Amino acid sequence: MRVSIIGCGTMGITYAKNLASMEEADLAGVCDIDAARAEEAAKAGGTRAYSDYKAMLEMENPxxxxxxxxxxxxxxTVIELARLGKHIICEKPIGLTLEEADAMIEACRENGVRLFVGHVVRFFPNYADAAGQIARGETGGPGVAHLKRYGSYPQGNGQWYHDRNKSGGVIMDLMIHDIDFVRSVYGEADTVYAAKAQSGGEDPFEYAMVTIRFLNGAIANLTAYWGYPGPFTTEAEFAGSQGVLRLGSESSRSLIVTSKEKGPEGKAAVQVPQSPMRHDPYYRELKHFLDCIRDGSEPLVTAEDARAALEIALAAERSCQTGQPVAIGGKRA
Structure with missing residues (x-):
């Protein structure tokens, strides 16, 4: 299956490395308006670099x-690709508004192509194992979950993250991973309450706290932090009527190496969670999506799931603005 990549930032290079090592895929070109980034991704994936994605699509026919x-x-981009008959794997979040998400989903449906959204946390083995244990009732009935996701403030090529009209901010871009995961565990959300603190200047940060009440009675407390001075960190705790389940980025690593970050431009624009496995979660995610295209099966994460996570994130943003709980799906809070 011929696969091309548009966008060669941190995630584009991550995708390129994984696709290049996958027997199921032929990495057929990478594209970025920044020629140096395109060349870096092409070198990482052993393929050709382009600065015009239309030229790449014509030459490579992915x-x-x-x-x-x-x-x-x-x-x-997704709508244009759908009209060209291309299946699409899109990084999260699916879009900035529900109207955008709906337009993308409808365009793919109308043109008979598949749309997958990269909510990769579902493919981390420790999170997948936790979801399975909760589904089997090993922690008992619905209870309370606490999840956190902390990383450095986006920098370098990630300046667009600082514009809320382009990234949506820390809830939309970073916390949405945990929003999607807790929804996959507890089902549909009922109401959302959120608060946020942020600062610009020479030492910027953005910190958000979100509480989600689910229709089944469970409560999830989520925190996300851009500006964390340490390494990328995740933690999760799920407490039910019969037990407590805990996991985190440190406890899931079989080998821990601490060193100074190197490179001509310092840190990457965004931090990517590391994995000790032979194939990282991004490999597992991409392979799963390609398998779904090949055999027509339903993915672990659907485009509708991505829309639902976006709806919760947008409700959290409204709650930050109003200081009041916000109901999901038009219900009164």
Whole structure:
């Protein structure tokens, strides 16, 4: 299956490395308006670099296109690719508004192509194992969950993250991973309450706290932090009537190495969670999506799931603005 990549930032390079090592895929070109980034991704994936994605599509004729562009470019790119008959793997979040998400989903449906959204946390083995244990009732009935996701403030090529009209901010871009995961565990959300603190200047940060009440009675407390001074960190705790389940980035690593970050431009624009496995969760995610295209099966994460996570994130943003709980699906809070 021929797969091309549009966007060669941190995620584009991550995709390129994984696709290049996959027997099921032929990495058929990468594209970025920044020629140096395109060349870096092409070198990592052993393929050709382009600066014009239309030229890449014409020359390479891919079956699947991975959209690793800034969030504000997702809608127009996905719709154009759908009209060209390309299956699409799009990085999260699906878009900035529900209207964008609906337009993307409808365009793919109308043109008979598949749309997958990269909510990769579902493919981390420790999170997948936790979801299975909760589904089997090993922690008992619905209870309370606490999840956190902390990383450095986006920098370098990630300047677009600082514009809320382009990235949506820390809830939309970072916390949405945990929003999707807790929804996959507890089902549909009922109400959302959120608060946020942020600062610009020479030492910027954005910190958000979100509480989600689910229809089944469970409560999830989520925190996300851009500006964390340490390494990328995740933690999760799920407490039910019969027990407590805990996991985290440190406890899931079989080998821990601490060193100074190197490179001509310092840190990457965004931090990517590391994995000790032979094939990382991004490999597992991409292979799963390609398998779904090949055999027509339903993915672990659907485009509708991505829309639902976006709806919760948008409700959290409204709650930050109003200081009041916000209901999901038009219900009164």
């Amino acid at each position: 079956d699947v296109v991975c959209v690793c562009l800034p969030t504000y470019l997702h809608k127009r």
